[in-house]
Amino acid sequence: MGVSIATYQYASAADTYLQSQSHDPAALALCRSFTGATRSYTRVVLRLRAQAEAGWDSDAFRSPLYRSGHAPLLRVFVPSPQGGWLGDESVVECEKELRRAGVMKLVRRGDVVWDAAVSDEGNIGRLIWDGNYLLDLEYNYSPSGQLPHYFNSLAYPPSYWHKVIRTNTNPLAFIDLRPYGREIMQNVQLVQDRVQSETPQGGYHTIVGYSHRSVARLLRGTPIPESKEVVDAGWDGRIIVETEGTNEGLADLQLRCSSRGTKSVYRILREKSRPGEVWIRCVRAKEKILQ
Template sequence: MSRPPGSPEDFEGRPLYTKFHSPLYKPGHAPLLRVFVPSPEGEWLSDASVLECEKEIKRAGVLSLLKVGDVVWDAAVGDEGNLGRMVWDGNYLIDLDYTFSMSGELPGYIHTMSFPPAYFHRVIRTPGNPVVHIDISPWGEEIAANLQLLQDRVRTETPQGGHHTVVRWIHRSSFRVRPNPFNKQPIRIPGTSLVVDPGWWGTVVVETEGTNEGLADLQDRCKTKAFPQRPAGAGKIAKNGKPNAKGDKEPSKIYRLLRERSRPGEIWIRAVREKERLM
Protein backbone atom coordinates (compact mmCIF):
# COMPACT_ATOMS: atom_id res chain seq x y z
CA MET A 1 0.00 0.00 0.00
CA SER A 2 1.41 3.38 -0.94
CA ARG A 3 1.65 6.03 1.72
CA PRO A 4 1.13 9.79 1.50
CA PRO A 5 4.27 11.83 0.79
CA GLY A 6 6.02 12.85 3.97
CA SER A 7 4.09 10.44 6.20
CA PRO A 8 5.95 9.30 9.36
CA GLU A 9 7.62 5.89 9.53
CA ASP A 10 8.68 3.60 12.35
CA PHE A 11 12.22 2.21 12.71
CA GLU A 12 11.47 -0.57 10.18
CA GLY A 13 10.21 1.84 7.54
CA ARG A 14 6.50 1.08 8.03
CA PRO A 15 4.11 4.07 7.85
CA LEU A 16 2.62 5.30 11.09
CA TYR A 17 -0.98 6.51 10.79
CA THR A 18 -1.41 8.03 14.21
CA LYS A 19 -2.97 11.27 15.37
CA PHE A 20 -1.62 13.44 18.14
CA HIS A 21 -3.84 13.51 21.23
CA SER A 22 -3.26 15.48 24.40
CA PRO A 23 -5.46 16.45 27.37
CA LEU A 24 -3.61 19.79 27.42
CA TYR A 25 -4.12 20.90 23.82
CA LYS A 26 -6.77 20.58 21.13
CA PRO A 27 -6.45 22.30 17.73
CA GLY A 28 -8.58 25.44 17.60
CA HIS A 29 -8.67 25.75 21.40
CA ALA A 30 -6.53 27.52 23.97
CA PRO A 31 -3.46 25.52 25.04
CA LEU A 32 -3.28 24.55 28.70
CA LEU A 33 0.23 24.76 30.15
CA ARG A 34 0.75 22.91 33.42
CA VAL A 35 3.14 23.97 36.18
CA PHE A 36 3.57 22.63 39.71
CA VAL A 37 4.04 25.38 42.28
CA PRO A 38 2.82 24.56 45.83
CA SER A 39 0.67 27.34 47.26
CA PRO A 40 1.16 28.19 50.96
CA GLU A 41 -2.27 29.89 50.94
CA GLY A 42 -4.08 26.76 49.79
CA GLU A 43 -6.47 26.76 46.83
CA TRP A 44 -6.26 30.49 46.11
CA LEU A 45 -3.00 31.69 44.62
CA SER A 46 -1.36 34.74 46.17
CA ASP A 47 0.52 37.33 44.12
CA ALA A 48 3.76 35.66 45.19
CA SER A 49 2.52 32.27 43.96
CA VAL A 50 1.48 33.74 40.60
CA LEU A 51 4.94 35.29 40.21
CA GLU A 52 6.50 31.93 41.05
CA CYS A 53 4.39 30.32 38.30
CA GLU A 54 5.76 32.89 35.85
CA LYS A 55 9.30 32.06 36.99
CA GLU A 56 8.62 28.35 36.50
CA ILE A 57 7.50 29.01 32.93
CA LYS A 58 10.63 31.06 32.32
CA ARG A 59 12.85 28.31 33.73
CA ALA A 60 11.16 25.86 31.36
CA GLY A 61 12.19 28.08 28.44
CA VAL A 62 8.68 28.61 27.06
CA LEU A 63 7.94 32.14 28.28
CA SER A 64 8.81 33.63 24.90
CA LEU A 65 6.44 31.18 23.20
CA LEU A 66 3.34 32.21 25.15
CA LYS A 67 0.56 33.96 23.26
CA VAL A 68 -2.25 36.13 24.57
CA GLY A 69 -5.03 33.84 25.76
CA ASP A 70 -2.82 30.88 26.69
CA VAL A 71 -4.02 29.28 29.92
CA VAL A 72 -1.62 28.21 32.66
CA TRP A 73 -2.72 25.76 35.34
CA ASP A 74 -0.93 25.34 38.65
CA ALA A 75 -1.64 21.64 39.15
CA ALA A 76 -0.39 21.79 42.74
CA VAL A 77 -3.68 23.34 43.93
CA GLY A 78 -5.85 20.56 42.50
CA ASP A 79 -8.13 19.96 39.54
CA GLU A 80 -11.50 21.15 40.82
CA GLY A 81 -13.23 23.66 38.56
CA ASN A 82 -10.86 26.43 37.54
CA LEU A 83 -8.66 26.38 40.63
CA GLY A 84 -5.10 27.37 39.79
CA ARG A 85 -5.97 28.51 36.25
CA MET A 86 -4.64 31.81 34.95
CA VAL A 87 -4.54 33.53 31.57
CA TRP A 88 -1.52 35.08 29.86
CA ASP A 89 -2.34 38.66 28.76
CA GLY A 90 0.85 39.18 26.77
CA ASN A 91 2.93 40.36 29.73
CA TYR A 92 1.69 38.71 32.90
CA LEU A 93 -0.41 35.86 34.22
CA ILE A 94 -3.75 37.21 35.42
CA ASP A 95 -6.44 35.61 37.56
CA LEU A 96 -9.87 34.68 36.32
CA ASP A 97 -12.73 37.05 37.07
CA TYR A 98 -15.40 36.05 39.60
CA THR A 99 -17.62 39.13 39.34
CA PHE A 100 -20.46 37.35 37.53
CA SER A 101 -19.57 33.70 38.09
CA MET A 102 -18.70 31.48 41.03
CA SER A 103 -16.56 29.24 38.83
CA GLY A 104 -14.45 32.02 37.29
CA GLU A 105 -14.52 33.54 33.81
CA LEU A 106 -12.14 35.24 31.42
CA PRO A 107 -11.20 38.74 32.62
CA GLY A 108 -12.13 41.83 30.63
CA TYR A 109 -8.53 42.27 29.47
CA ILE A 110 -9.09 39.38 27.04
CA HIS A 111 -10.97 40.54 23.94
CA THR A 112 -13.30 37.65 23.15
CA MET A 113 -13.84 38.39 19.46
CA SER A 114 -10.12 38.08 18.73
CA PHE A 115 -10.46 34.32 19.39
CA PRO A 116 -12.78 31.67 17.89
CA PRO A 117 -16.09 31.47 19.81
CA ALA A 118 -15.25 28.04 21.28
CA TYR A 119 -11.55 28.78 21.88
CA PHE A 120 -11.74 28.48 25.70
CA HIS A 121 -14.43 25.78 25.82
CA ARG A 122 -13.51 23.15 28.44
CA VAL A 123 -10.18 24.89 29.05
CA ILE A 124 -11.88 27.49 31.23
CA ARG A 125 -14.55 25.33 32.82
CA THR A 126 -17.97 26.97 32.81
CA PRO A 127 -21.06 25.03 33.94
CA GLY A 128 -23.45 27.16 31.88
CA ASN A 129 -23.12 29.92 29.32
CA PRO A 130 -19.68 31.57 29.54
CA VAL A 131 -19.14 35.29 30.04
CA VAL A 132 -17.67 37.07 27.01
CA HIS A 133 -16.46 40.65 26.52
CA ILE A 134 -17.62 42.27 23.28
CA ASP A 135 -17.85 45.87 22.06
CA ILE A 136 -20.94 45.94 19.83
CA SER A 137 -20.82 49.70 19.16
CA PRO A 138 -19.43 49.35 15.57
CA TRP A 139 -22.71 47.61 14.67
CA GLY A 140 -24.96 49.93 16.71
CA GLU A 141 -26.96 51.30 13.76
CA GLU A 142 -27.64 47.80 12.42
CA ILE A 143 -28.69 46.56 15.86
CA ALA A 144 -31.12 49.48 16.21
CA ALA A 145 -32.60 48.77 12.76
CA ASN A 146 -33.17 45.07 13.52
CA LEU A 147 -34.52 45.53 17.06
CA GLN A 148 -37.66 43.59 18.03
CA LEU A 149 -39.67 43.14 21.22
CA LEU A 150 -40.64 39.47 21.43
CA GLN A 151 -42.11 36.89 23.75
CA ASP A 152 -39.69 34.11 24.56
CA ARG A 153 -40.47 30.76 26.18
CA VAL A 154 -37.87 29.37 28.55
CA ARG A 155 -37.98 25.93 30.16
CA THR A 156 -36.79 26.12 33.76
CA GLU A 157 -36.31 23.59 36.53
CA THR A 158 -38.16 23.87 39.84
CA PRO A 159 -36.51 23.21 43.24
CA GLN A 160 -38.46 19.93 43.37
CA GLY A 161 -36.83 18.74 40.14
CA GLY A 162 -39.78 19.37 37.84
CA HIS A 163 -39.85 21.59 34.77
CA HIS A 164 -42.15 24.36 33.65
CA THR A 165 -42.21 26.90 30.85
CA VAL A 166 -41.82 30.60 31.61
CA VAL A 167 -42.94 33.26 29.12
CA ARG A 168 -40.96 36.49 29.18
CA TRP A 169 -40.51 39.59 27.06
CA ILE A 170 -37.11 40.21 25.51
CA HIS A 171 -35.51 42.71 23.17
CA ARG A 172 -33.75 40.86 20.36
CA SER A 173 -31.66 42.12 17.49
CA SER A 174 -28.87 40.92 15.23
CA PHE A 175 -25.91 42.17 13.25
CA ARG A 176 -23.64 40.77 10.57
CA VAL A 177 -19.91 40.37 11.11
CA ARG A 178 -18.10 40.30 7.79
CA PRO A 179 -14.94 41.78 6.27
CA ASN A 180 -15.05 44.50 3.64
CA PRO A 181 -15.99 42.66 0.40
CA PHE A 182 -13.94 45.07 -1.72
CA ASN A 183 -10.56 45.13 0.01
CA LYS A 184 -10.88 42.06 2.32
CA GLN A 185 -9.50 44.12 5.19
CA PRO A 186 -9.89 42.44 8.61
CA ILE A 187 -12.38 43.86 11.10
CA ARG A 188 -10.64 45.86 13.80
CA ILE A 189 -11.69 45.63 17.45
CA PRO A 190 -12.24 49.23 18.68
CA GLY A 191 -9.48 50.65 20.85
CA THR A 192 -7.04 47.82 20.09
CA SER A 193 -4.71 46.58 17.37
CA LEU A 194 -6.59 43.26 17.33
CA VAL A 195 -8.89 41.94 14.62
CA VAL A 196 -12.08 39.87 14.77
CA ASP A 197 -11.43 36.15 14.37
CA PRO A 198 -13.12 34.59 11.28
CA GLY A 199 -14.98 32.25 13.63
CA TRP A 200 -17.28 35.20 14.41
CA TRP A 201 -18.07 35.93 10.77
CA GLY A 202 -21.77 35.55 10.12
CA THR A 203 -24.76 36.63 12.20
CA VAL A 204 -24.60 37.56 15.88
CA VAL A 205 -27.96 37.61 17.69
CA VAL A 206 -28.03 39.80 20.80
CA GLU A 207 -30.72 39.70 23.49
CA THR A 208 -31.55 41.73 26.56
CA GLU A 209 -34.52 41.79 28.91
CA GLY A 210 -37.72 43.30 27.52
CA THR A 211 -37.90 46.23 29.93
CA ASN A 212 -37.27 49.95 29.51
CA GLU A 213 -34.09 49.52 31.53
CA GLY A 214 -32.95 46.66 29.30
CA LEU A 215 -33.55 48.78 26.20
CA ALA A 216 -31.68 51.73 27.70
CA ASP A 217 -28.75 49.48 28.57
CA LEU A 218 -28.61 48.10 25.01
CA GLN A 219 -28.66 51.62 23.57
CA ASP A 220 -25.79 52.65 25.81
CA ARG A 221 -23.80 49.64 24.61
CA CYS A 222 -24.47 50.53 20.97
CA LYS A 223 -23.57 54.23 21.45
CA THR A 224 -26.15 55.37 18.92
CA LYS A 225 -29.28 57.54 18.88
CA ALA A 226 -31.01 55.36 16.29
CA PHE A 227 -33.08 53.52 18.92
CA PRO A 228 -36.76 54.22 19.70
CA GLN A 229 -37.20 57.18 22.00
CA ARG A 230 -36.84 56.24 25.64
CA PRO A 231 -39.64 56.69 28.14
CA ALA A 232 -38.96 59.26 30.83
CA GLY A 233 -36.67 57.94 33.54
CA ALA A 234 -35.37 55.00 31.49
CA GLY A 235 -31.86 56.39 31.51
CA LYS A 236 -29.93 59.45 30.48
CA ILE A 237 -27.90 59.79 27.34
CA ALA A 238 -25.89 62.64 25.92
CA LYS A 239 -26.68 64.37 22.64
CA ASN A 240 -23.90 62.53 20.84
CA GLY A 241 -25.49 59.18 21.71
CA LYS A 242 -22.88 58.35 24.36
CA PRO A 243 -23.36 58.14 28.12
CA ASN A 244 -23.16 61.40 30.01
CA ALA A 245 -19.73 62.03 31.43
CA LYS A 246 -21.10 63.01 34.82
CA GLY A 247 -21.88 60.08 37.04
CA ASP A 248 -22.40 57.51 34.25
CA LYS A 249 -20.14 54.52 33.79
CA GLU A 250 -18.64 53.30 30.54
CA PRO A 251 -21.22 51.09 28.75
CA SER A 252 -20.90 47.44 29.64
CA LYS A 253 -19.30 44.97 27.23
CA ILE A 254 -20.28 41.89 29.21
CA TYR A 255 -22.48 39.18 27.69
CA ARG A 256 -23.11 35.48 28.01
CA LEU A 257 -22.55 33.29 24.98
CA LEU A 258 -25.64 31.08 24.64
CA ARG A 259 -24.12 27.72 23.76
CA GLU A 260 -27.35 25.81 23.23
CA ARG A 261 -28.51 28.25 20.53
CA SER A 262 -25.22 29.05 18.84
CA ARG A 263 -23.85 27.26 15.81
CA PRO A 264 -21.23 28.03 13.13
CA GLY A 265 -22.23 31.20 11.33
CA GLU A 266 -24.79 32.21 13.98
CA ILE A 267 -23.70 33.17 17.49
CA TRP A 268 -26.20 34.11 20.22
CA ILE A 269 -25.28 36.40 23.11
CA ARG A 270 -27.27 37.84 26.02
CA ALA A 271 -26.45 41.11 27.76
CA VAL A 272 -25.33 40.74 31.39
CA ARG A 273 -26.72 43.51 33.60
CA GLU A 274 -25.08 45.03 36.65
CA LYS A 275 -27.76 43.50 38.89
CA GLU A 276 -26.33 40.04 38.07
CA ARG A 277 -23.05 40.92 39.78
CA LEU A 278 -22.01 38.45 42.48
CA MET A 279 -19.20 40.50 44.01
Protein backbone atom coordinates in the same frame (compact mmCIF):
# COMPACT_ATOMS: atom_id res chain seq x y z
CA MET B 1 6.24 14.27 30.75
CA GLY B 2 3.40 14.03 33.26
CA VAL B 3 0.64 12.56 31.07
CA SER B 4 0.54 9.34 33.07
CA ILE B 5 0.41 11.15 36.42
CA ALA B 6 -3.11 11.36 37.89
CA THR B 7 -3.91 15.02 38.45
CA TYR B 8 -4.82 14.52 42.13
CA GLN B 9 -1.28 13.28 42.80
CA TYR B 10 0.16 16.73 42.19
CA ALA B 11 -1.87 18.37 44.97
CA SER B 12 -1.25 15.42 47.30
CA ALA B 13 2.51 15.70 46.84
CA ALA B 14 2.39 19.47 47.35
CA ASP B 15 0.41 19.08 50.59
CA THR B 16 2.93 16.57 51.95
CA TYR B 17 5.78 18.87 51.00
CA LEU B 18 4.20 21.92 52.65
CA GLN B 19 3.27 20.04 55.83
CA SER B 20 6.83 18.80 56.21
CA GLN B 21 8.07 22.37 55.74
CA SER B 22 10.36 21.02 53.00
CA HIS B 23 12.27 18.80 55.47
CA ASP B 24 11.03 15.48 54.03
CA PRO B 25 13.62 14.28 51.46
CA ALA B 26 11.13 11.95 49.76
CA ALA B 27 8.52 14.71 49.42
CA LEU B 28 11.16 17.11 48.11
CA ALA B 29 12.34 14.58 45.52
CA LEU B 30 8.77 13.91 44.37
CA CYS B 31 8.06 17.62 44.02
CA ARG B 32 11.19 18.08 41.94
CA SER B 33 10.05 15.22 39.74
CA PHE B 34 6.60 16.78 39.31
CA THR B 35 8.16 20.16 38.54
CA GLY B 36 10.11 18.58 35.70
CA ALA B 37 7.04 16.69 34.51
CA THR B 38 4.90 19.83 34.24
CA ARG B 39 7.65 21.68 32.36
CA SER B 40 7.85 18.83 29.86
CA TYR B 41 4.06 18.69 29.59
CA THR B 42 3.86 22.41 28.80
CA ARG B 43 6.56 22.16 26.14
CA VAL B 44 4.75 19.26 24.46
CA VAL B 45 1.37 21.08 24.48
CA LEU B 46 2.87 24.15 22.84
CA ARG B 47 4.66 21.97 20.30
CA LEU B 48 1.33 20.32 19.46
CA ARG B 49 -0.25 23.73 18.90
CA ALA B 50 2.58 24.70 16.56
CA GLN B 51 2.09 21.47 14.61
CA ALA B 52 -1.67 22.04 14.35
CA GLU B 53 -1.15 25.57 13.05
CA ALA B 54 1.48 24.40 10.58
CA GLY B 55 -1.25 22.64 8.64
CA TRP B 56 -0.86 19.05 9.75
CA ASP B 57 -3.57 16.70 8.50
CA SER B 58 -6.51 17.11 10.90
CA ASP B 59 -7.19 13.36 10.75
CA ALA B 60 -3.60 12.62 11.70
CA PHE B 61 -3.47 15.37 14.32
CA ARG B 62 -5.54 14.21 17.25
CA SER B 63 -4.30 14.64 20.78
CA PRO B 64 -6.04 14.74 24.18
CA LEU B 65 -3.49 17.36 25.24
CA TYR B 66 -4.48 20.09 22.79
CA ARG B 67 -7.59 20.86 20.74
CA SER B 68 -7.04 22.92 17.63
CA GLY B 69 -8.75 26.31 17.80
CA HIS B 70 -8.85 26.31 21.59
CA ALA B 71 -6.68 27.80 24.30
CA PRO B 72 -3.99 25.42 25.54
CA LEU B 73 -3.99 24.43 29.19
CA LEU B 74 -0.38 24.67 30.31
CA ARG B 75 0.91 23.29 33.59
CA VAL B 76 3.29 24.45 36.28
CA PHE B 77 3.99 22.93 39.69
CA VAL B 78 4.23 25.55 42.44
CA PRO B 79 3.20 24.44 45.97
CA SER B 80 1.24 27.34 47.44
CA PRO B 81 1.04 28.02 51.20
CA GLN B 82 -2.12 30.07 50.51
CA GLY B 83 -3.95 27.07 49.05
CA GLY B 84 -6.28 27.53 46.09
CA TRP B 85 -6.16 31.33 46.18
CA LEU B 86 -2.67 31.91 44.86
CA GLY B 87 -0.89 34.81 46.49
CA ASP B 88 1.21 37.30 44.54
CA GLU B 89 4.43 35.42 45.33
CA SER B 90 2.97 32.15 44.06
CA VAL B 91 1.74 33.79 40.84
CA VAL B 92 5.19 35.28 40.23
CA GLU B 93 6.71 31.85 40.83
CA CYS B 94 4.31 30.39 38.24
CA GLU B 95 5.60 32.95 35.74
CA LYS B 96 9.17 31.95 36.61
CA GLU B 97 8.28 28.31 35.99
CA LEU B 98 7.20 29.17 32.45
CA ARG B 99 10.57 30.82 31.91
CA ARG B 100 12.41 27.82 33.35
CA ALA B 101 10.48 25.60 30.95
CA GLY B 102 11.89 27.70 28.11
CA VAL B 103 8.51 28.46 26.53
CA MET B 104 8.13 32.22 26.91
CA LYS B 105 8.52 32.81 23.16
CA LEU B 106 5.68 30.36 22.52
CA VAL B 107 3.20 31.48 25.18
CA ARG B 108 0.48 33.81 23.85
CA ARG B 109 -2.05 36.19 25.26
CA GLY B 110 -5.08 34.13 26.27
CA ASP B 111 -3.18 30.93 27.14
CA VAL B 112 -4.35 29.35 30.40
CA VAL B 113 -1.85 28.12 32.98
CA TRP B 114 -2.84 25.69 35.73
CA ASP B 115 -0.84 25.35 38.93
CA ALA B 116 -1.21 21.59 39.28
CA ALA B 117 0.13 21.71 42.85
CA VAL B 118 -3.06 23.37 44.08
CA SER B 119 -6.10 21.34 43.02
CA ASP B 120 -7.97 20.04 39.98
CA GLU B 121 -11.33 21.26 41.27
CA GLY B 122 -13.17 23.77 39.10
CA ASN B 123 -10.89 26.62 38.07
CA ILE B 124 -8.77 26.58 41.22
CA GLY B 125 -5.17 27.41 40.39
CA ARG B 126 -5.99 28.51 36.83
CA LEU B 127 -4.43 31.73 35.57
CA ILE B 128 -4.46 33.43 32.19
CA TRP B 129 -1.53 35.03 30.37
CA ASP B 130 -2.23 38.61 29.25
CA GLY B 131 0.92 38.97 27.16
CA ASN B 132 3.06 40.20 30.05
CA TYR B 133 1.80 38.66 33.27
CA LEU B 134 -0.37 35.88 34.63
CA LEU B 135 -3.77 37.12 35.82
CA ASP B 136 -6.34 35.59 38.13
CA LEU B 137 -9.76 34.80 36.75
CA GLU B 138 -12.51 37.19 37.80
CA TYR B 139 -15.56 36.30 39.88
CA ASN B 140 -17.86 39.30 39.36
CA TYR B 141 -20.54 37.34 37.52
CA SER B 142 -19.55 33.71 38.05
CA PRO B 143 -18.76 31.84 41.28
CA SER B 144 -16.60 29.40 39.32
CA GLY B 145 -14.50 32.09 37.63
CA GLN B 146 -14.67 33.95 34.34
CA LEU B 147 -12.46 35.46 31.67
CA PRO B 148 -10.92 38.75 32.92
CA HIS B 149 -12.54 41.84 31.44
CA TYR B 150 -9.22 42.93 29.91
CA PHE B 151 -9.77 40.46 27.07
CA ASN B 152 -11.72 41.21 23.89
CA SER B 153 -13.72 38.04 23.26
CA LEU B 154 -14.22 38.92 19.58
CA ALA B 155 -10.47 38.52 19.06
CA TYR B 156 -10.74 34.78 19.80
CA PRO B 157 -13.05 32.01 18.52
CA PRO B 158 -16.36 31.87 20.46
CA SER B 159 -15.44 28.48 21.97
CA TYR B 160 -11.77 29.30 22.54
CA TRP B 161 -11.82 28.72 26.33
CA HIS B 162 -14.51 26.01 26.32
CA LYS B 163 -13.60 23.31 28.88
CA VAL B 164 -10.36 25.18 29.62
CA ILE B 165 -12.04 27.77 31.82
CA ARG B 166 -14.62 25.51 33.40
CA THR B 167 -18.22 26.62 33.82
CA ASN B 168 -21.61 25.00 34.39
CA THR B 169 -23.35 27.91 32.69
CA ASN B 170 -23.19 29.72 29.38
CA PRO B 171 -19.72 31.29 29.23
CA LEU B 172 -19.19 34.99 29.71
CA ALA B 173 -17.75 37.18 26.97
CA PHE B 174 -16.58 40.79 26.85
CA ILE B 175 -17.66 42.43 23.59
CA ASP B 176 -17.74 45.97 22.23
CA LEU B 177 -20.84 46.32 20.01
CA ARG B 178 -20.32 49.95 19.03
CA PRO B 179 -19.18 49.20 15.45
CA TYR B 180 -22.50 47.37 14.92
CA GLY B 181 -24.66 49.65 17.04
CA ARG B 182 -26.69 51.27 14.27
CA GLU B 183 -27.46 47.93 12.60
CA ILE B 184 -28.46 46.37 15.93
CA MET B 185 -30.80 49.18 16.93
CA GLN B 186 -32.42 49.27 13.47
CA ASN B 187 -33.21 45.55 13.68
CA VAL B 188 -34.29 45.29 17.32
CA GLN B 189 -37.66 43.62 17.97
CA LEU B 190 -39.67 42.69 21.04
CA VAL B 191 -40.38 38.95 20.92
CA GLN B 192 -42.08 36.43 23.17
CA ASP B 193 -39.82 33.59 24.04
CA ARG B 194 -39.14 30.77 26.43
CA VAL B 195 -36.21 31.97 28.48
CA GLN B 196 -33.86 29.90 30.59
CA SER B 197 -33.18 31.88 33.74
CA GLU B 198 -30.12 31.08 35.80
CA THR B 199 -30.51 30.56 39.53
CA PRO B 200 -27.91 31.72 42.08
CA GLN B 201 -26.98 28.05 42.56
CA GLY B 202 -26.01 27.72 38.88
CA GLY B 203 -29.12 25.82 37.76
CA TYR B 204 -31.86 26.87 35.34
CA HIS B 205 -35.61 27.23 35.25
CA THR B 206 -37.70 27.98 32.15
CA ILE B 207 -40.12 30.89 32.03
CA VAL B 208 -42.21 32.43 29.25
CA GLY B 209 -41.32 36.07 28.83
CA TYR B 210 -40.32 38.82 26.47
CA SER B 211 -36.93 39.69 25.09
CA HIS B 212 -35.57 42.42 22.89
CA ARG B 213 -33.71 40.71 20.08
CA SER B 214 -31.63 41.97 17.19
CA VAL B 215 -29.09 40.82 14.64
CA ALA B 216 -25.91 42.17 13.08
CA ARG B 217 -23.31 40.93 10.64
CA LEU B 218 -19.75 40.44 11.87
CA LEU B 219 -16.82 40.26 9.48
CA ARG B 220 -13.46 38.72 10.27
CA GLY B 221 -10.61 41.20 10.38
CA THR B 222 -12.76 44.13 11.52
CA PRO B 223 -10.78 46.31 13.97
CA ILE B 224 -11.92 46.14 17.59
CA PRO B 225 -12.28 49.63 19.15
CA GLU B 226 -9.57 50.82 21.53
CA SER B 227 -7.29 47.88 20.76
CA LYS B 228 -4.89 46.58 18.14
CA GLU B 229 -6.93 43.39 17.76
CA VAL B 230 -9.39 42.36 15.05
CA VAL B 231 -12.47 40.14 14.93
CA ASP B 232 -11.55 36.46 14.75
CA ALA B 233 -12.77 34.32 11.84
CA GLY B 234 -14.83 32.23 14.28
CA TRP B 235 -17.27 35.15 14.67
CA ASP B 236 -17.71 35.62 10.92
CA GLY B 237 -21.45 35.60 10.24
CA ARG B 238 -24.52 36.67 12.17
CA ILE B 239 -24.57 37.65 15.81
CA ILE B 240 -27.95 37.53 17.56
CA VAL B 241 -28.16 39.89 20.52
CA GLU B 242 -30.77 39.46 23.25
CA THR B 243 -31.66 41.48 26.31
CA GLU B 244 -34.57 41.45 28.72
CA GLY B 245 -37.86 42.70 27.29
CA THR B 246 -38.19 45.73 29.55
CA ASN B 247 -37.66 49.44 29.00
CA GLU B 248 -34.57 49.17 31.18
CA GLY B 249 -33.23 46.30 29.10
CA LEU B 250 -33.76 48.24 25.87
CA ALA B 251 -32.12 51.35 27.34
CA ASP B 252 -29.13 49.27 28.41
CA LEU B 253 -28.78 47.85 24.88
CA GLN B 254 -29.03 51.34 23.39
CA LEU B 255 -26.24 52.53 25.66
CA ARG B 256 -24.01 49.59 24.74
CA CYS B 257 -24.51 50.34 21.05
CA SER B 258 -24.06 54.12 21.28
CA SER B 259 -20.90 56.21 21.15
CA ARG B 260 -21.07 56.32 24.96
CA GLY B 261 -20.87 52.54 25.14
CA THR B 262 -17.84 50.40 25.80
CA LYS B 263 -16.83 46.77 26.06
CA SER B 264 -19.59 45.04 28.03
CA VAL B 265 -20.36 41.61 29.42
CA TYR B 266 -22.56 39.04 27.67
CA ARG B 267 -23.29 35.34 27.87
CA ILE B 268 -22.70 33.20 24.81
CA LEU B 269 -25.84 31.06 24.45
CA ARG B 270 -24.26 27.78 23.46
CA GLU B 271 -27.53 25.89 23.04
CA LYS B 272 -28.72 28.34 20.37
CA SER B 273 -25.44 29.08 18.62
CA ARG B 274 -24.13 27.26 15.57
CA PRO B 275 -21.38 27.85 12.99
CA GLY B 276 -21.96 31.20 11.31
CA GLU B 277 -24.48 32.34 13.94
CA VAL B 278 -23.59 33.16 17.54
CA TRP B 279 -26.25 34.11 20.09
CA ILE B 280 -25.34 36.37 23.00
CA ARG B 281 -27.39 37.84 25.84
CA CYS B 282 -26.67 41.05 27.72
CA VAL B 283 -25.57 40.60 31.33
CA ARG B 284 -26.78 43.51 33.44
CA ALA B 285 -24.91 45.08 36.35
CA LYS B 286 -27.65 43.85 38.71
CA GLU B 287 -26.50 40.28 37.97
CA LYS B 288 -23.13 40.84 39.62
CA ILE B 289 -22.38 38.52 42.52
CA LEU B 290 -19.37 40.62 43.57
CA GLN B 291 -19.87 44.38 43.66
